[in-house]
Amino acid sequence: MKTILSLLAISFASSVFAANELPDRQTELPAVKKAMDTDYLQPRSLDQVxxxxxxxMVKLGYSLFVDSQQMRGEFVGNDQNCVNCHMQAGQKANAAPLWAAYSAYPAYRKKNDKVNSYAERIQGCFTYSMNGVPPTYDxxxxxxxxxxxYWMMMGGLMDRHGMKGQAxxxxSAKHLQAGAKGADFPFPDKITKAFPVEDRSSLKGRGxxxxxxxxxxxxIERGSDVYSAYCSTCHSADGQGxxxxxxxxxxxxxxxxxxYNWGAGMHRINTAAYFIYENMPLGKSATLTKQQAWDVAAYVNSHERPQDPRFKGDLQENRDKYHNHQGYYGQETNGKLLGKDSYPSATVDGQ
Ligand code: HEC
Ligand code: HEC
Known part of the structure; x- marks a missing residue:
């Protein structure tokens, strides 16, 4: 308990980071094999809010999530809405649903000995996936x-554990921002017992x-053919949607x-392949072969996009520091050094 509290304290402190230094909030989730049953947590219908x-506040969160463009210019710097990658308003299992994410934070990360609160993880998606400047922690x-x-996670758990119909x-805001993994998170007694801390980062359907x-x-070459056959009608031949x-x-x-920019999780070929196989072409999950999903993920991510906001002027240095994974950033691809002619990122270009 004591360690959890001190970890929480670190997490609040870490929201104030050195100017000029962006925290790495796009670490890869531990990808897990798909659950082979469909026993996913079921969030309540929105008319029960x-x-x-x-x-x-819950309704506002929903609205910002599905129509993030209402924050364009302030916190959002590209054409994305959160729902584009976290599908069905963040409810769809295997499309990084919010109800499964919520109980997994605060998450301790060995790499930099830091704790990421839920609020900080969301801020990460603003910086990278939305190519913007995140709203402040508070x-x-x-x-x-x-x-x-929180509302989706808690309603689903209450229904599952015999508390249907109860509000x-x-x-508090402090708990909301932290996420539900802390031992002191105020769950109803029944749920505290049924859903111990060690189970909270592995709800079925996460990620x-x-x-x-x-x-x-x-x-990339084979991926280009997959793209023309299965994707370009919607996302256009030039990738502009x-x-x-x-x-x-x-x-x-x-x-x-x-x-999404070069720092976003989706620019990793493996993450995009997982997403695409499970969710694309829209409405036709798992119709591509797995090889086609990998190939088209490579093709999509072999194109220029907004700069990684952590870039400080030296492509190779940025690659070495943050891109130790499956991606083309900083690599010569089809005769072009990717990351060299990137589009503006809100942070790098101070817009
Ligand atoms: C371009 C795609 C994309 C967009 C747009 C996007 N995200 Fe994400 N998000 C991701 C990816 C990829 C991950 C990490 C998944 C992984 O590593 O497996 C992620 C992770 C998350 C997580 C943590 C999930 C978990 O289980 O730990 C949360 C919470 C989240 N995003 C919220 C948001 C919010 C809120 C927005 C809008 C402000 C948003 N995302 C926009 C792609 C996106
Ligand atoms: C029928 C139209 C359609 C087809 C075909 C389609 N997509 Fe999509 N795709 C969408 C829509 C719509 C979204 C946003 C989903 C949402 O908001 O619910 C999306 C989202 C995505 C995303 C999320 C990342 C982002 O930048 O927002 C990726 C990656 C993606 N599609 C790749 C593909 C690939 C690769 C194919 C071909 C295998 C494909 N799509 C085929 C309509 C389509």
Whole structure:
């Protein structure tokens, strides 16, 4: 208990990091094999959100998640909405659902001896996936997104553990921001017993399920054919997706100035392959072969995108420091050094 509390203390302190130094908040989740049953936690229907101040915060979180473009220019720097990668409003199992993420934080990371709170993990997706500048730890936006995640997790657990029909208890902002893994998180007694701390980072359906390494090394060339056959109708041949007459993006761009940046988890070939196999083409999960998923992930991620916000001017140095994984950043690909002609990132370019 004492260690957990001191870890929490570190996590709050770590939200204030040295100017100029971005925390690494895009570490890879421990990818796990897909559960072969469908016994996933089931969040409650949104019309059960109460008409209270707390309920309003949950609804605001939902709204920011599905229509993140309302934060464009302030916290969001590209055409993405959170829901583009965390599908069905963050509810879909195997598409990094928020209900499974929420109970996994605060997460201790050996690598830098730091604790990542839930709020900090969300801030990471703003910096990298949304190519923006995250709302502050204590902002309404972070509290609302945390409240929405908490509400889904807690409602699902209450229904599972014989508390159907009972309202989800309200918790303090401090708990909301931290996440539900702390031993002091206020769960109802029944749930504390049924859902011990050691089980909280492994709810079935968390993250994107791991694929085995492919038989053939992922090929950008083969991936290009997969892309033309299965993806380009929606994401366009030039990867820019589809924009409506109102100028808004309806199918997200996969590369270019308005896509996720070089620091985002999705730029890793393995993470994109896991996501794509499970969730794309839209509505046709798992119709590609696994090899095709790896190949098209390589193709998508072999294009220029906004700069990694941790970049300080030296591509090789940034690659060595942060890109020790499956990705093309800082590598010569099809005659181009990727990362060299990147598009602006909010942090690097101070926009
Ligand atoms: C371009 C795709 C993309 C977008 C857009 C995106 N994310 Fe993520 N998110 C990811 C990836 C990839 C991971 C890490 C998954 C991994 O490593 O397996 C992740 C992880 C997370 C996690 C932790 C999941 C866990 O189980 O630990 C949370 C919470 C989260 N994102 C919230 C958000 C929020 C809130 C937004 C919008 C502000 C957002 N994300 C936008 C791709 C995205
Ligand atoms: C029928 C249209 C359609 C097809 C076909 C399709 N996608 Fe998507 N894709 C979408 C939509 C829509 C989203 C956003 C999902 C959401 O918001 O629920 C998306 C999201 C994504 C994302 C999330 C990352 C981001 O930048 O937002 C990736 C990666 C992706 N698609 C890759 C692919 C690949 C690769 C293929 C081909 C194998 C493909 N898609 C086929 C419609 C499609």
């Amino acid at each position: 109460p008409e209270t101040e707390f309920g309003k 902002s309404e936006e972070i509290k609302a997104l945390s409240a929405y995640s 989800v208890p309200e918790v 994107y399920p791991k694929l085995a390494q492919p038989e053939q090394t992922p090929s 589809i924009r409506g007459n109102d100028g808004r993006s309806y199918i997200p761009p996969l590369w270019g100035a308005s896509a």
